[in-house]
Amino acid sequence: MPATEAQMRATAKWQKEKTDEVRFRVPKGERIVIQAHAKAQGETTTAFIKRAIREAMERDNAAK
Amino acid sequence: MPATEAQMRATAKWQKEKTDEVRFRVPKGERIVIQAHAKAQGETTTAFIKRAIREAMERDNAAK
Numbered sequence: 001m002p003a004t005e006a007q008m009r010a011t012a013k014w015q016k017e018k019t020d021e022v023r024f025r026v027p028k029g030e031r032i033v034i035q036a037h038a039k040a041q042g043e044t045t046t047a048f049i050k051r052a053i054r055e056a057m058e059r060d061n062a063a064k
Numbered sequence: 065m066p067a068t069e070a071q072m073r074a075t076a077k078w079q080k081e082k083t084d085e086v087r088f089r090v091p092k093g094e095r096i097v098i099q100a101h102a103k104a105q106g107e108t109t110t111a112f113i114k115r116a117i118r119e120a121m122e123r124d125n126a127a128k
Contacts, residue, residue, distance in 0.1 A: 056116035
């Protein structure tokens with residue numbers, strides 16, 4: 001069932017209020033490697049990147 | 065020295081040709097935590113995220 005215009009507006013409003021967008025650039029071709037890795041792990045790309053960040057923060061903090 | 069318009073155009077062209085943008089959304093307030101963590105590690109936010117991804121891919125692949 002396609003989203004109605006009202007649903008899309010509601011989603012955009014929720015995202016703006018409740019979430020932050022993070023952007024970064026990688027060398028051409030690296031994004032697809034990350035996406036393929038996430039898929040092979042059974043994760044979405046966003047879930048994989050968020051896990052990677054969480055684990056790196058935990059390791060960095062444990063190393064202090 | 066501020067970038068001239070020609071420099072900004074050249075940078076935009078280079079980014080478009082040579083890099084991919086990766087975007088993801090986090091709960092409100094989490095982006096600033098990631099930025100503060102990267103800064104405390106002496107890294108830019110992009111460098112930290114890219115390191116986190118690289119290390120997670122290495123660990124995932126080693127675990128196979």
